[in-house]
Structures are given as structure tokens and as C-alpha cells.
Amino acid sequence: MNRAEKAALQLQAVSVLRMLKETRTYDELAELTGLPAGDLNRYVNGHVLPGVERAREVVEGVGRNALADELEARVRFDDEGYVDNSGVVFDQSFLDLVAPVAANTLNFERPDVILTAATDGITLGAAMASYFGARLAYAKKSKETAVEDFIESRQRLASGIELTYYLPASAIDAGERVLVVDDLIRSGETQELLLDIALQADANIAGVFALIAVGDEGTNRARELTEAPVGALSIFE
Ligand SMILES: O=P(O)(O)OC[C@H]1O[C@H](OP(=O)(O)OP(=O)(O)O)[C@H](O)[C@@H]1O
């Protein structure tokens, strides 16, 4: 880890602690994290930064569970099991907290490009790209104007409807490491199309990450298509 990465991790831990502090007293935060309340006060108020190892424990341990709880509190299911995740994908600062937690706990290789699907994957993709210093590419269901060359991937869904995603061919170079992300994975059809686009670009897959997995169909499908790590922050049955 270089110095900038250490500093990013330390600041990240402060952000996680501040988010947790919003709904807790310092004593409750001390109980949750196992850290002394006085230290937590100094971190939250920005007087002192946690050491790198402490920062890692906060981001990887408490951070992950707390974020998963927060995510679960923010999403709503309708009567037919569809998810309203606007409380999550519209909140860039929440997503900024997700990126390092995902990276630290799922052990992806550092990507060159984050690949996602318009529309709802874009804000998570932007947070991940910013964290890794990677580019963001998003495939769309229609062709972007003035772009000549596209990679396209088409699939007939169980419903019989055909779904096509298009990505400007210049968005990914051969040999680049691509991390595929999305807000939600259910059937895995979208991830399959994104993985196909990355393979058409002769890229290497670094991993597949979703905020929310509804059941395990989609993640299992992705695991059949790549040996890279596949995971989600929260799984809903
Ligand atoms: O695993 P799957 O069954 O493929 O479902 C997941 C996909 O569905 C949603 O996108 P949607 O197609 O609704 O487009 P949107 O982001 O524009 O709403 C979601 O953002 C994922 O991309």
C-alpha cells in the first residue's frame, strides 16, 4: 500500500465512523467497534486520524456490516418482489462508502476500467472508478449518437424480449482489467451481457460486484462465466 492509499483508507474509516455516529452515542459506537470512546471522538471530529491497521479494521469489519444494515434499511420491496433502490443509487456519498468496503472485503484485482449498465449502475460505477482511479464505462440499451464503432451484446430473455447493450468500442482496450459492477443482480442476464462485452474487448475480468443480489441465481450465473471474484454487499431472498 502506498502512502496515498493509506491516507485514503484512514479518511475512509473516518467517513464510516461519522456515518455510524449519526445514529449512535460514542459509548454505543465504542461497543460496536471495540475502540475507546475518547479515540472515536477525536476521529469523528477530525482531530486525529486512526492508524492504518485500525482504519482497515473499521472499513473491513464494522464498515461492511454497518453498510449492509444501512443498505437494507434504505431499499424497499413492492408486493411483487421488485426493489426500489433509489434511496441508495441516488445517494453518491453512501456509494462512496461502499466502494472501498467492496474492494477490501472481496479482494478484487485493481481494475483499469469499471464496466456497468445504464442506468442505475452508473452512480455505483462512478464511486468505484473514483476509488480505484479507474475509468468508468457504461453500456446502454441504445446507441450513443456520433459514435461509429460499438461492441454490442444481445440476448433473448426468458420473456422472449431481446435485450441489447451497446458500448463505444473505444471504451475498453485489449488486456485491460475490467471490474463489472451493478446496483442489482437478479437473473444475471445484464451481468452476462456485460461480461460478454468485456470479453469481446479482449479484456481481463477482475470481478463482478453488485450492491444487492436478489436470490443467488444471478451471482451463480456470473460465477459460471468467470473465475474472478463475484459478490454482493447484501443478498435478499
Ligand atoms: O440481473 P438482472 O435480472 O439482469 O437485473 C439487474 C439489472 O436490472 C436493473 O436494470 P434495468 O434493466 O431495470 O435498467 P435501469 O437501470 O435503466 O433501470 C439493474 O440496474 C440491473 O442492471
Ligand SMILES: Nc1ncnc2[nH]cnc12
Ligand atoms: N428493480 C428491480 N427489482 C427486482 N428485480 C429487478 N430486475 C430488474 N430491475 C429490478
